[in-house]
Every structure is written in C-alpha cells, then in structure tokens.
Amino acid sequence: MAKLSLKGIHKSFGQVEVIKGVDLEVDHGEFVVFVGPSGCGKSTLLRMIAGLEDITSGELWIGDTLCNDVEPRDRGIAMVFQSYALYPHMTVYDNFGFSLKLAKAPKDERDRKIREAARILQMEDLLDRKPSQLSGGQRQRVAIGRAIVRKPEVFLFDEPLSNLDAALRVDMRMELSKLHDELGATMVYVTHDQVEAMTLADKIVVLNGGVVQQIGTPIELYQRPANLFVAGFIGSPKMNFVDGKIAGIGDGAVTVSTSEFADATVTTGATSLSVGDKVTLGIRPYDLDLSQTGAISGKVKLVERLGNETIVNFDLASGKTWLAVLDGDVDIHNGGTVALDHDPDKAVLFDASGLSLN
Amino acid sequence: MTTMAAKPIVPTKKRKLSRRAAHYPIWFIYPAAIVYGVLFLVPTFASLYFSLTRWTLFEAEFIGLDNFIQFFREPFLSQALLNTVVFAALTSALKVILGLALGVLLTSNIVARGFLRSVVFFPVLVSTIGVGITFTVLMHPTHGMINEALAFIGIKGPGWLTDRHLALYSVALVDVWRGVGLATVIYIAGIVSIPGDYYEAARIDGATRFEQFRYITLPLVRPAMFTVIILSFIGGLRLFDLIWAMTRGGPGFSSDVMASVVYKQYQAGYYGLSTAGNVVLFILIALLAVPLNWFLNSREITR
C-alpha cells in the first residue's frame, strides 16, 4: 500500500523560503489536488515528491520508505509534465518503453507492458508515430501512457491540461477520472484551475505563499472555508466580502452590522463571540436572492445574461462591488437599484485575523 | 512561478551536491578542459614567462623586459606593430560598410538574390593560401590581370605588392574580398530578423526608402554590426596566412604584421623574442578589443 506522507517539509532557494512547513497524509488510491495561485509553491512541492528538487528539511515518505535522498527512478513514481516532455526523436512506442529500456527489462515484457498501456489509452494504432505527428490530446495521452507503463505507486501530474483547449480539457478531465478509477493508484495533481480541482479531487490541498491553507474534500472547502483566502479562492464567481461588527448574539446565530447595509443574520456555532467584535462577512453570489425587503441593496452596474442564470454586478453604498447570481430571466437593468436577501445558513464569518468562525 | 520550467538556484559552495547538479556531472567537461587547458591555457601562461627570456627551447635566460623594449626600438618591429593596427582598422571598417551595403542589397527584391548571396559568401570557404596565391598572380605588376585591365582603359596600374607603400593595403583589399561574405551573412541574419511590421508602419507614416533604412534598419541591425566589428577587428589583428602567402611581410618589412613577425623570429630561432611578439599581440587585442567589446555591449544595452 503506497501511502504518501509529508512531514514538516521546507524548501528554500538560497535565502528565499518557498515552502514553509507542509504536513500531508495521502492514503492509497486517493486523488489529491494541490491548488493555489501562481507562485504558491504547489509545483515545487510536487517536484520535491518527484525528486527533482532537494528537500531542504522535513521528511518525505512514500509507502514505508523515507525518500528524501532516493533517486527519482527508485521512488515508484511517474510524472506527467505540463509540456508533456515527450522525447521528440522517439516513436510513441519508444516513448512508452524508454523507462523499461533503461531498467533493462526483457524485450517481450517491455512489449507487453507498452501494448497494455496503449490499449488502456486506446492508442494502439498510433504506436509508430512520432510526437510531432500527434494532436495535442494525443500527446497528452502519450505522456500519461509513459507514466502508466512504469506501474508507479504514485502518479504525479503538473498542470497536465493547461496546454489543451477548453473542450479537450473537459474530455481529458473525464478520462483522467476514469483512469484513476481503473488503475486505483494514488495520484497527486497540481493545477491553478479550481474547476479541475473540484471535479477531480478526493482531497484538495489549498496552498498560498508556501503554506497549506486548508485540506479537505471539495465540498468542505466550498461550504466551510477555513479562512478568507480559501473562501475567496474556491468558488466562481468569487465570494463577496464586507467588514463589519457583531451587533447582537442570539441562539446559534449572530447579527452583523456593516456600514454598507442594515444588519445581516448569520448562523454560527461559534461561542467565543461578543458584541462589538470586528468580523468579515462572506456571502457567495449564488446565495443571494431578489427580495423587495432585502437588506442588501445597491446600484446595478452590469448585467450579464447567460441564459440559465444572470450575473449582476452592483455597487454597495461605499462603491464596493458585489456580485449576485440570479435566475436566468430577471427584470434588472443597468443603472437601476436592486435589493437582495441572503441565506443565513450559508453566510460565513471570519474573525479579524481572517480565520473562519463558523 | 509554477509554469516556469527552470527556477534559478543560488549556488552555495559548501553544500552536498544538489540533486540537479548530480544529473549534470562536472566530469562531462573534463575531456574538453584537459585538451584546452594543456594545449591552450598552459602555453598562454607560459608565454608570459618565456617572453621575458632569451630562450633556446631547452634553456631560458631571464632578461627582463629586453624583448619588449626591442619591439619599440627596432624600426622593423615597431613598423609591424603599427601595420597590425592599420590593417585591422582598415579591413574591419571596409567589411562593416561593404557588408552592410551588401546585406541591404541582398535582402531587397533583387533578381538572382540566392545566386548573389552564394557568390559573395563562397570566398569565405576557400583556402586562404589559395586565395593569396591567386591574387598574387592577379596583382602581378606587369602581367597581372588587374593591371592589364587597367592598361586597357589607359591607366598604368601600380605595383600592388611590390610597392612598399602599397603592399599592406593590397593585402587588406584581398582580405576584404575574402571576408566580406561573412560580414554580409551576419548582416543578412540581422536584417531578416527585423519584423516586417515596422516597415509597413513606417510606410503608412510616410517614410521614404532611405528614411526606412535610416530609422529602422540601421538602429535595429546594430547588434549584427557590433558582431561584425568585433569579429573582423580581432581577425584583422591576428591575420597571418594571407599576408604570408602574398608578401611574406615584404617588400622589406613594409607589410609585416605581428603574426608574421612571430613566425619570422621563430624561424630565426629567437624564441624569446617570438614569444614576446605573441604577448604583445595578446596585449594589443586586450587593449583594443576588450574595451571595444565592452563599449559596444554597453551601447547595446542602453539602446
């Protein structure tokens, strides 16, 4: 069973610390996605697991082996690169078989493994082609095939879909998902695209500035973000925020007063709150509804009608812009005013340091 | 950050070999380093010492700066020093100007452009000695084709290689003939890399052909021009084979340059003096070419 554990992993390039202590447990067969903005360290972390970067401090365990100083080839991993990194001078067959050839596997065993990978990926009739004769999606599959052939304990993916066009990306996403089910292997996947993260992952690791912000299932991250960063990063369109104060405490709920609109009620189990505490209120655009008596009102700036839904940009009293996603056919126009209500169960509160209070 | 293939690593000396470095082992450079170190660097450093000696290859007697003093005392040696600089300056200037003209011409819409490019470039690939001998014959004062052609239109041609005031310049002309093709292809590479949009924009702005050359081609071809300057200048300072094939430094010492002096002194058995000539040439290149290189590079950056 190939568990993957990271214990207090640090990485510095010279004076610059890019990974500031990461702890993570990945179970066998889990699909884990590292997500975060550019420069958050997610690729560096993946490359440390692969053995392409040194680990400055901390422990990396793959299965029962401490892998800090193990060569990449001996770690039982395979990696799919963003640019695919196919060997341009080799056929698909030789691309698949290169690792086996280097490991001096017998020819018939090599052939069997290559053909099996080709079967899984349905590329049997492309084995004689060179990478330059393949389409983007086919190249992507060769890159995956090259990983499959090695029968690794852990698959590593570094933004593998970012070079594909939107339609193909959706297809490949589904194929990857199927592949994961079929192979049952542990997969670690890096992306900056939260849709990929949400759709593929069993477990998402949100990184920012070299620090893990939150680890959880996609739904946990969406519904119960641990802090302002995760709340803002996960979900599209982005969550709306406003600063305010606790105005009253009731039974399992609090009232928040803001300078933008009248008091809003939020369901929370937090007990440590007291009146007057500074908080940040977060409400997702999907959790706002039109209501004549709605407390949240503003001036409509832009209406985007997508057919199934309508995205409304509106300015609050101070000029701060919020978004609301409403039904597909609502009678709202630029320059008018809009009054909205929110769902108290779905609103989230963050304390002054940005941590969740729900 | 994440899309960057290579992140800069800051090397520290006292660290165990980094994972990356281990895949690019230092011993890959050993074969080259040994050959280069032994056959190029060691003699170069040794020359600094031997140039201060009277040397028979077996014994070296230290005589301080005598060899160098001789270079500035003996007229035929100081003449060579002057000739070297004149030759390098003249040939590189001509190559820079003619090469640019040819580069512009051979990127324009001219008939038989490919043929002309090949014809201009081919002399670069021909044996220098062969070129030297051929032109020595062509420049023969009485029977040579050049002077016969001049006589045909009523001009009495000079003794190209026999006139002591002219020999160096005649060789310089042949060197330009042989080397202008290289300058031209460097210019061509520079000119074709200028995006065509600029010319279209300039034409819409109403620039004439000359203004397009003056305000677009000339400034943007500057890196190529600097390359030509450096390359032909250093090449000119080091030139030996063409001069040796054509004049052997003659008549007298009138077309001697440093490289031919080095050979002559070597043949005459003055090994210390010959080596001093090498060092003088080395210093000459360092004094002239390195600042030139630095100056041209700094202008390139601020452009």
Next chain:
Amino acid sequence: MKWLRKYGLSVLSIAVALVVFVVPFIFILLMAVKDKKQASLLDFSWPQQFQFIPNLIEVIQTRDYMLLTAYINSTILTVASVTLLVFFAAMVGFVMQRRLAWWTGWVDFFILAGLMIPPAVVPTIWLLQILHLFKTLHGLILIEVAYNLSFAVILFRNFIATIPRELDEAAIIDGARPLSLFFRVIMPLLKPVTVTIIVVQSVAIFNDFVNPLYYLPGKENATVQLTLYNFQSQFVSQYNLLFMDILLITIPPLVVFLFFNRQIVAGMSAGAIKG
C-alpha cells in the same frame, strides 16, 4: 526606361559580382588546364590546349605523391578533430547550459578567451615536444580541438537552451543516468546544430594553414594547405600545376558548400553572434 528602373540594380549587381567574385575562380580554372608555357603568361585567356588530365597527373606525382599523402593526412586530421570536437563541446555545452555553479563563470571567461586570444606559438611547440606530440598528426588533431572548442561550445550551448528542461526531468524520472540522459535523449536532439558544427569546422580545419605550418613541419606528413605552400616555391615556372593544386584544394569546400549552404551560413552567422 521602366525596364532599367526595375532591373537596373539587379543587372549591375550581377555584373559586378561576376567580375569581382566569379572571375578569380574562372581564372583559377583556366590556369589549371593551360600548358606550362601559356600559364606563365599569367593572363586571362582561353587555353590553347586543354591539359587537364596531364596537369592533374603531374601535380599528383610531384614529390613522391606528396599531394596524395597530404589529402589522406588532411582527411584524418579533419575527421578526427571534428569528431572529438563535437563530443567534447556538446558535453561542455550541455553541462554549462543546465548548471549554474561558482565555476561556470570561469568557464565562460575561458570560452571567450579562446575566441579572442592568439595562441602562444613557441611555448606550445615547447610543450608539444615535452609531450612527444610535436610533428605528429595526433598532436595537431588535439591542437585543432583545443583552438576550435570555444566556437563549438557556444553553438551547442545556445542550441541546448532551446531544449526544455522538462525533457531532462522526464528522462530522469524514467530512470536515465547522466550518460543515457546525454547520449540517448539530448544528443539526438542536437542533430541540426551538430551538422552545422561538423560542416563549418570541417571546412575551417581542412583550410587551416597556420597550425600545420607551426606544429606539423616537414615534408613527409604535410597537409593539403602546406602542399600549396611548398609548391609555391617549387612551381615558380609552372603556374598551371600550382593552380591545379589550388583547384583540387578548392573542390572539397565547394562540394560541401553546394550541399550544406544553409547550415554553413546559419552556423557562421549564429556562432558569430556570441552567447
């Protein structure tokens, strides 16, 4: 008038190019096939007698088939030194491009020095004598390698910079050790620049006169350029043979040029715009 404006410059250019650049080669060809007497006139005239074969045979037979030996020597010299150059330089270029260490700056400095500094001739001879390499072909081969390394390294390094590092990493994960990484993954991808270097350096080393003159003196193991130099004094009255020799020496670069025109021009202009 319209015609003149459109084609005037072209016609003028072609005419000038023919006179300046082509006539000297036609002159070589004509001289090489003339008989001894007509050749000694040194003029640009049509040969009265075509002596191609007799001249060829005579020049080859001169001094005990010296030209033949020289051709063999030059071929060995060119092939051996270019082969070594390609491997040595590619390995240096690879490590230099991929690694950044405290010593890479020094290597850069030495590469530039190799391009600019004239070799110290007499100390080199002195050293070659100590190493018993003076007046030997293998000594000269190593000399050519040493003197041409800088150029080849710069070309290789610039080319390797265009090969994505992810390819190395894919190979490393696939289990490639440094030697297989270099020879199985990188080296095959260097083919275009390798062809350029082979062609450009072959021509340069084949045409080299100065280094054989210094480091391979003596009649018995001359290179082709030295035969020309030797014949120059011997054939003072036999210009037809001298020019036949020039012709024979010009043919190999011409053939190479006809086949590899593009690579030569690319290599020379790219190598010149230094890394």
